[in-house]
Amino acid sequence: MERRRSFPDVVVGTIFVLIGGAFVVGSLGYELGTPLRMGPGAFPLLVGAIVAALGLAIVVKGFIAGEVIPFGRIPWRAIAAIVVALLFFGFTVRGLGFVVTSAVTALVTTLASSRVRLLTAVAVAAGLTVASTLIFVVGLQLRLPLWGPWLGF
Amino acid sequence: MDLLNDLALGFSTALAIQNILYCFVGVLLGTAVGVLPGIGPTATVAMLLPITFSFEPVTALIMLAGIYYGAQYGGSTTAILINLPGESSAAVTALDGHAMARQGRAGAALAAAAIGSFIAGTVATVVLAVAAPPLARVALQFGPAEYFSLVLLGLIVSIALARGTALKALAMIALGVLLGTVGQDIYTGTPRFVFDRRELYGGIDFVSVAVGMFGVAEILRNLENEQASTAITSRVRNLWPTREDWRRMAGPIARATGLGSALGVLPGGGHVLASFTSYAVEKRISKRPQEFGNGAIEGVAGPESANNAAAQTSFIPLLTLGLPAHPVMALMVGAFIVHGITPGPNVITDEPALFWGLIASMWIGNVLLVLLNLPLIGLWVRMLRIPYKVLFPMIILFAAIGTYSLSFNAYDVYTIVFFGILGYILIKCGCEPAPLLLGFVLGPLLEENMRRALIISRGDATVFLTRPISAVLLVLAVAALVLAVLPAIRKRREVVFTEEE
Numbered sequence: 139m140e141r142r143r144s145f146p147d148v149v150v151g152t153i154f155v156l157i158g159g160a161f162v163v164g165s166l167g168y169e170l171g172t173p174l175r176m177g178p179g180a181f182p183l184l185v186g187a188i189v190a191a192l193g194l195a196i197v198v199k200g201f202i203a204g205e206v207i208p209f210g211r212i213p214w215r216a217i218a219a220i221v222v223a224l225l226f227f228g229f230t231v232r233g234l235g236f237v238v239t240s241a242v243t244a245l246v247t248t249l250a251s252s253r254v255r256l257l258t259a260v261a262v263a264a265g266l267t268v269a270s271t272l273i274f275v276v277g278l279q280l281r282l283p284l285w286g287p288w289l290g291f
Numbered sequence: 292m293d294l295l296n297d298l299a300l301g302f303s304t305a306l307a308i309q310n311i312l313y314c315f316v317g318v319l320l321g322t323a324v325g326v327l328p329g330i331g332p333t334a335t336v337a338m339l340l341p342i343t344f345s346f347e348p349v350t351a352l353i354m355l356a357g358i359y360y361g362a363q364y365g366g367s368t369t370a371i372l373i374n375l376p377g378e379s380s381a382a383v384t385a386l387d388g389h390a391m392a393r394q395g396r397a398g399a400a401l402a403a404a405a406i407g408s409f410i411a412g413t414v415a416t417v418v419l420a421v422a423a424p425p426l427a428r429v430a431l432q433f434g435p436a437e438y439f440s441l442v443l444l445g446l447i448v449s450i451a452l453a454r455g456t457a458l459k460a461l462a463m464i465a466l467g468v469l470l471g472t473v474g475q476d477i478y479t480g481t482p483r484f485v486f487d488r489r490e491l492y493g494g495i496d497f498v499s500v501a502v503g504m505f506g507v508a509e510i511l512r513n514l515e516n517e518q519a520s521t522a523i524t525s526r527v528r529n530l531w532p533t534r535e536d537w538r539r540m541a542g543p544i545a546r547a548t549g550l551g552s553a554l555g556v557l558p559g560g561g562h563v564l565a566s567f568t569s570y571a572v573e574k575r576i577s578k579r580p581q582e583f584g585n586g587a588i589e590g591v592a593g594p595e596s597a598n599n600a601a602a603q604t605s606f607i608p609l610l611t612l613g614l615p616a617h618p619v620m621a622l623m624v625g626a627f628i629v630h631g632i633t634p635g636p637n638v639i640t641d642e643p644a645l646f647w648g649l650i651a652s653m654w655i656g657n658v659l660l661v662l663l664n665l666p667l668i669g670l671w672v673r674m675l676r677i678p679y680k681v682l683f684p685m686i687i688l689f690a691a692i693g694t695y696s697l698s699f700n701a702y703d704v705y706t707i708v709f710f711g712i713l714g715y716i717l718i719k720c721g722c723e724p725a726p727l728l729l730g731f732v733l734g735p736l737l738e739e740n741m742r743r744a745l746i747i748s749r750g751d752a753t754v755f756l757t758r759p760i761s762a763v764l765l766v767l768a769v770a771a772l773v774l775a776v777l778p779a780i781r782k783r784r785e786v787v788f789t790e791e792e
Contacts, residue, residue, distance in 0.1 A: 157466060158465075174750030185469045240688060248680065278342050
């Protein structure tokens with residue numbers, strides 16, 4: 139059989155090994171107990187070892203007979219925009235209030251698309267802010283203040 | 292007649308004004324997200340879950356269930372009209388449905404899908420009503436050892452849900468179980484893997500995991516290749532099938548209803564498997580197999596009926612055992628728990644109005660779906676013209692608001708960022724997120740029952756093999772694992788899944 143090296147397989151296998159390994163190391167810090175009374179560390183130790191073993195199997199298979207997956211390009215711009223938008227939402231929703239936070243989040247998210255013009259982005263963000271305010275605060279009565287204390291009024 | 296009394300109770304609950312209203316909202320939203328590519332029922336249910344916390348429990352569950360089976364209807368619409376399955380189970384529908392649309396018979400294909408779904412949904416609802424109570428009685432005798440084996444079986448069967456290799460699906464399940472151990476240990480109260488963060492003591496919130504994996508990651512995936520939106524090729528007319536169509540549809544619908552009802556019950560198997568199997572069966576027994584792929588109405592009616600029947604009966608494991616068969620069901624387990632109800636065999640006796648009301652609402656929901664889909668098909672077609680650059684900011688914003696309103700904790704929003712990125716990397720490397728979410732939800736059950744069983748047996752690990760029901764379930768789990776790993780079957784699965792691309 140032809141040797142097919144698969145980069146994605148090696149990457150994802152390594153991720154499984156790292157996460158599984160981290161949990162194994164972490165669970166050794168908790169009491170393992172006996173089979174009769176398993177301590178808090180026993181189950182994560184077992185499952186962490188399974189994850190790491192499966193990850194290792196995926197890495198090995200990735201070097202010998204991996205699954206050929208078209209990897210495609212990575213949308214760095216979209217990742218950056220969406221991560222920033224969501225983090226902004228989390229940081230400011232209490233301080234700036236629902237309206238400003240939603241508007242900025244929607245605007246930054248819209249910029250994730252490389253095919254969007256600024257004017258369109260502003261229009262989309264404005265529309266989404268109005269819509270979400272009507273749906274969530276007016277309609278569903280979520281207890282979210284519209285304006286936050288950071289705005290000074 | 293107990294069943295009639297029960298159903299009467301169910302209908303009197305489901306026909307309450309606010310329940311009909313939210314059933315309607317649910318199926319409407321479900322159809323919408325089924326039609327729209329890029330957002331599925333899992334992300335929708337996850338985002339809307341926090342909002343339903345203030346509802347009556349039965350109302351909340353009726354709406355969430357409506358989203359789930361409504362999406363099955365909506366997914367077929369896009370599959371037929373633009374060859375873009377909105378939901379994975381609609382992938383086979385696209386084969387013949389879109390071929391029919393290109394021949395100008397989109398109307399007949401849509402009608403076949405809707406009528407088949409309605410008939411199958413109705414029959415499967417009856418199956419659910421008849422089969423659930425005896426199963427619940429059996430489940431009441433389950434001890435922790437049986438539950439452990441059952442959960443394990445459910446997890447292993449869910450490999451069938453995933454594309455890609457069985458090895459990766461297995462790793463995803465185990466990773467989900469592992470992530471489920473974060474938080475305070477149930478027996479000793481020891482906080483595990485919390486990095487001294489108070490926010491993690493209660494565990495990672497499954498809504499954040501679902502929104503991250505199914506919402507954010509999916510959007511990143513779609514933003515890899517931005518293309519101009521697909522033009523809709525056909526105008527829909529002649530909705531009513533001809534007499535010839537009716538004749539050809541009857542058999543496939545009947546067979547698919549039985550097949551779908553049976554496969555839907557499998558924990559983890561679900562509607563995707565049902566629609567693929569139905570297509571394969573119809574193709575094999577048809578006198579004109581060469582027509583399949585070129586617009587055979589059997590190839591639309593069969594899979595569509597099968598996936599809808601399975602969507603209904605996949606509530607059986609949820610309602611009788613507390614086992615979710617689909618990520619959406621996993622979210623519904625969360626909905627039950629938030630309302631103080633432990634999903635499982637006790638629901639049927641402790642909350643009869645909720646149990647029967649939910650079942651009755653599914654039939655009402657199916658009626659509403661036919662009314663929504665056939666006359667209003669033009670509306671859904673128009674919805675396809677919403678550009679993605681408007682759609683994805685809406686999903687992200689609603690996801691942020693929805694998860695934040697879970698407990699007004701910014702930490703939940705950061706969690707969706709984490710799982711969005713992790714999910715994106717995993718999906719890009721050929722791992723499907725569904726098994727991970729199931730593992731995440733079922734993991735704590737697995738651990739709790741394993742430890743409880745060992746305490747009861749005084750540390751004797753053979754208890755899982757000496758109790759007969761548990762042993763049978765474990766044997767089934769091993770068999771399912773072997774089947775999934777065997778090369779011959781794996782090849783079959785690959786063929787089925789490449790057909791859908």
